[in-house]
Amino acid sequence: MPHDESPPVLHADGLTKRYGRRYALSGVMLTVPHGRIVGLVGPNGAGKSTLLQVACGLIEPTSGTLRVLGSRPAAKLARVGFVAQDTPVYAGLSVAEHLRLGAKLNPTWDAALARRRIAQVGLDPAQKAGRMSGGQRAQLALTIAAAKRPELLILDEPAAALDPLARQGFLRNLMEFVAELGASAVLSSHLLGDIEQVCDHVIVLSGGRVQVAGDVGPLRAAHGKNLEDLVLDHLGRAER
Numbered sequence: 001m002p003h004d005e006s007p008p009v010l011h012a013d014g015l016t017k018r019y020g021r022r023y024a025l026s027g028v029m030l031t032v033p034h035g036r037i038v039g040l041v042g043p044n045g046a047g048k049s050t051l052l053q054v055a056c057g058l059i060e061p062t063s064g065t066l067r068v069l070g071s072r073p074a075a076k077l078a079r080v081g082f083v084a085q086d087t088p089v090y091a092g093l094s095v096a097e098h099l100r101l102g103a104k105l106n107p108t109w110d111a112a113l114a115r116r117r118i119a120q121v122g123l124d125p126a127q128k129a130g131r132m133s134g135g136q137r138a139q140l141a142l143t144i145a146a147a148k149r150p151e152l153l154i155l156d157e158p159a160a161a162l163d164p165l166a167r168q169g170f171l172r173n174l175m176e177f178v179a180e181l182g183a184s185a186v187l188s189s190h191l192l193g194d195i196e197q198v199c200d201h202v203i204v205l206s207g208g209r210v211q212v213a214g215d216v217g218p219l220r221a222a223h224g225k226n227l228e229d230l231v232l233d234h235l236g237r238a239e240r
């Protein structure tokens with residue numbers, strides 16, 4: 001369980017990622033305290049997926065550093081659960097087979113948590129992932145990531161494929177889950193309403209740079225605006 005002396009969940013110092021001449025991230029400075037549900041927002045191409053992929057150790061920065069739970073990302077993979085943008089699951093495997101595979105691959109696997117959650121969200125253990133809806137696949141991917149009992153859950157547009165009702169359920173579930181795990185979570189989304197509903201910390205990225213970042217309560221109080229107006233304001237400013 002994290003305590004007050006825990007290192008920041010994410011700490012970026014001059015984090016830069018360049019593809020050819022294009023900067024996906026440019027000198028990002030960032031500190032995210034533990035225990036937060038963090039919303040990462042910004043327009044298409046802002047660098048959100050790139051930041052999350054660096055955090056998961058999938059890609060290396062061009063320069064600068066990103067510390068995850070106080071260490072280099074690759075050192076903390078067992079303590080980080082990642083759900084990539086397309087909620088990757090194996091089409092030919094059933095729900096139960098996914099859980100068996102997860103148990104084999106992850107030393108910290110919590111089989112009881114996985115089974116309970118599968119029942120809670122109404123997934124049939126015998127059903128193959130290839131025959132499930134986008135929303136059901138998202139729920140399965142989240143369950144697999146969470147059953148590792150990670151300290152940090154990273155989700156790249158986790159609810160994008162879901163209809164509004166399914167999204168509500170998914171986000172409510174995510175909040176309960178993060179609380180139960182005593183974890184932190186970072187999720188990217190284009191849906192500011194979703195971010196407002198579940199996140200207590202926000203990072204606004206645009207053009208590979210952080211436009212504004214911080215706990216939602218103090219940001220709202222300082223700007224006298226709701227989160228949506230605040231984000232749109234900063235994005236508008238970044239474009240000018």
Ligand SMILES: Nc1ncnc2c1ncn2[C@@H]1O[C@H](COP(=O)(O)OP(=O)(O)OP(=O)(O)O)[C@@H](O)[C@H]1O
Nearest residue numbers: 019022023024042043044045046047048049050051
């Ligand atoms: N593998 C790659 N090769 C070349 N350029 C890339 C690569 N990945 C990302 N980029 C570029 O880096 C920039 C940031 O992309 P990224 O996917 O991080 O944005 P994003 O904020 O996640 O966008 P979206 O909301 O559309 O998913 C974009 O200009 C993109 O074209």
